[in-house]
Amino acid sequence: MEVLTLENKLDSEKDRLLRQKAVPVKNIDNEIRKIAENMLKIMHEGKGVGLAGPQVGLLKRIFVTHAEGDGPRVFINPSIIWTSQEQVNYEEGCLSLPGVYAEVKRPGKIKIQAWNEKGRAFTLDLTGLLARVVQHEYDHLEGVLFIDRINEAKREKLLTKLNKHTKLVKRKKVG
Ligand SMILES: [Zn+2]
Numbered sequence: 001m002e003v004l005t006l007e008n009k010l011d012s013e014k015d016r017l018l019r020q021k022a023v024p025v026k027n028i029d030n031e032i033r034k035i036a037e038n039m040l041k042i043m044h045e046g047k048g049v050g051l052a053g054p055q056v057g058l059l060k061r062i063f064v065t066h067a068e069g070d071g072p073r074v075f076i077n078p079s080i081i082w083t084s085q086e087q088v089n090y091e092e093g094c095l096s097l098p099g100v101y102a103e104v105k106r107p108g109k110i111k112i113q114a115w116n117e118k119g120r121a122f123t124l125d126l127t128g129l130l131a132r133v134v135q136h137e138y139d140h141l142e143g144v145l146f147i148d149r150i151n152e153a154k155r156e157k158l159l160t161k162l163n164k165h166t167k168l169v170k171r172k173k174v175g
Contacts, residue, residue, distance in 0.1 A: 001038050001056045003046060003095045005166065006145065008159050014057075018096055022052075022059045022141040024077050028119040032062065036074045036117045039064045048095045050133040052140030055096050063137035067130045078114035080138055081123075083107035090132050092146045099165035100158045104149050106135050 004014040025032055035058065043051035043064055052063035066072045088108040093101045109127045112134055116122060126134055136146060147155045 001042060003042060003051070003055055004057055005096050005098055006162065007166070008163060017057050017059065018054055018140075018145065019143045020054065020059055021143050022054055022061045024061050028076055028115055028117065032060075032076065033117045035060075036062065036064060036076075040066070040072050040074075043095070046095045049129070050137040051095060052137045054140050054143070061141050063134075063140065065130065065133050065137060067133050070130055074117040075112070075114040075134070075137070076116065078112055078134075078138060078141075080110050080112050080135070082111035084109035092132070092136055094136070094146055096140075097145065097147065097158075097162055100147075100162050102146065102150050102154060102158060104136075104146050106132065106149075110135060112138075 004018055006018055007015050009015060035053075039051050039053075039056060039062070042056065043049075043066065049067050050063060050065045053060040061077050063075050063078070064072065065075070084107045086108050087105045089103045089105050091101050092104045108131065109125070110131050111123065111125050113121070113123045139145070139149075147158055150158075
């Protein structure tokens with residue numbers, strides 16, 4: 001399992017996976033628990049605060065989070081059932097878009113319903129960083145990236161930066 005990074009190319013298999021809508025998890029069994037465990041591990045290694053199935057090439061509705069001041073969490077088949085009218089700006093980054101960051105406007109508070117890795121249903125009222133991370137990860141399940149939520153001029157700038165960053169990493173690996 002490894003994190004897919006956006007290549008921003010029409011014929012990219014990675015981009016296709018990152019851009020597709022994920023399907024519901026059928027059974028919360030040992031297999032999905034193992035997947036959740038691996039995803040948490042990869043997220044921690046990448047120093048991320050969230051990671052969604054499509055980011056590791058798994059088109060299933062699962063994501064994990066570990067925001068500051070909170071513990072690790074697993075969300076399976078989540079639905080955002082309420083969002084606040086009030087929107088807030090916050091700088092986002094993404095393990096699939098290394099080296100680029102942008103301010104994104106989203107609802108400040110949300111209510112989410114999901115199942116955890118034990119198969120238990122839960123509902124959470126979220127605010128602050130965790131509300132932000134959860135909305136970002138939920139987007140991944142819909143094939144949406146944070147750069148889709150900013151204006152086109154800014155997006156183009158970030159994609160140029162992303163391509164440069166990716167080339168640099170590739171060169172480093174060779175050299
Ligand atoms: Zn992301």
